Amino acid sequence: MSAGRRPRWGWHRLADDAARKVVARTPVRPGDLVVDLGAGCGALTRHLVAAGAEVIAVELHPERLAELRRRFAGHPVTVVRADVRDLRLPRRPFRVVANPPFEATDAILRRLLGRGSALVSADLVLPRHAVERWAGPSAPGAGRWRREWHAGSGGALPRRWFRPAAPMPIEVLRIRRR
Ligand SMILES: C[S@@+](CC[C@H](N)C(=O)[O-])C[C@H]1O[C@@H](n2cnc3c(N)ncnc32)[C@H](O)[C@@H]1O
Numbered sequence: 001m002s003a004g005r006r007p008r009w010g011w012h013r014l015a016d017d018a019a020r021k022v023v024a025r026t027p028v029r030p031g032d033l034v035v036d037l038g039a040g041c042g043a044l045t046r047h048l049v050a051a052g053a054e055v056i057a058v059e060l061h062p063e064r065l066a067e068l069r070r071r072f073a074g075h076p077v078t079v080v081r082a083d084v085r086d087l088r089l090p091r092r093p094f095r096v097v098a099n100p101p102f103e104a105t106d107a108i109l110r111r112l113l114g115r116g117s118a119l120v121s122a123d124l125v126l127p128r129h130a131v132e133r134w135a136g137p138s139a140p141g142a143g144r145w146r147r148e149w150h151a152g153s154g155g156a157l158p159r160r161w162f163r164p165a166a167p168m169p170i171e172v173l174r175i176r177r178r
Contacts, residue, residue, distance in 0.1 A: 018161035023047035099125035
């Protein structure tokens, strides 16, 4: 793995109550297939399961993977060891709810909004500058994918919702199939 591809393990986890509020603002309903990209120890996965979703939790860090497998054994959660930048997406309609590794934002969105993607909706916790870039008129590839999806801000999240507190303003990028 080249230096540019090496994952950064530093993280800003969502506090439990914050993760609950993030999930409550999504359109996730019982029976939905939801992908949690960079699931960490399952802050969002936990509340997605509580909402009745079937979850694919993607992580690369060995100890966080082990914790996910332990914590969600017996629940409708498939834990996948994969790099979020190379992930093969589900073929059937799926949603994404994630607080992903920020440096992978562009790779994730190019994949989610690529041709043939079965993405229905995405709620991604990201730095504000990334939300402005992807919700704005000059988003990468927007001329093509905006015919299928709408992208906008789902609002700011307080920095204290993260452990440790987020060092920059954070918002939710909200993507919906038209
Ligand atoms: C911002 S943290 C969020 C963790 C969790 N979703 C939460 O909200 O508490 C991002 C997570 O992505 C994982 N990660 C970093 N790079 C990754 C990669 N390339 N592929 C998969 N997971 C990665 C980290 O180990 C970390 O757990």
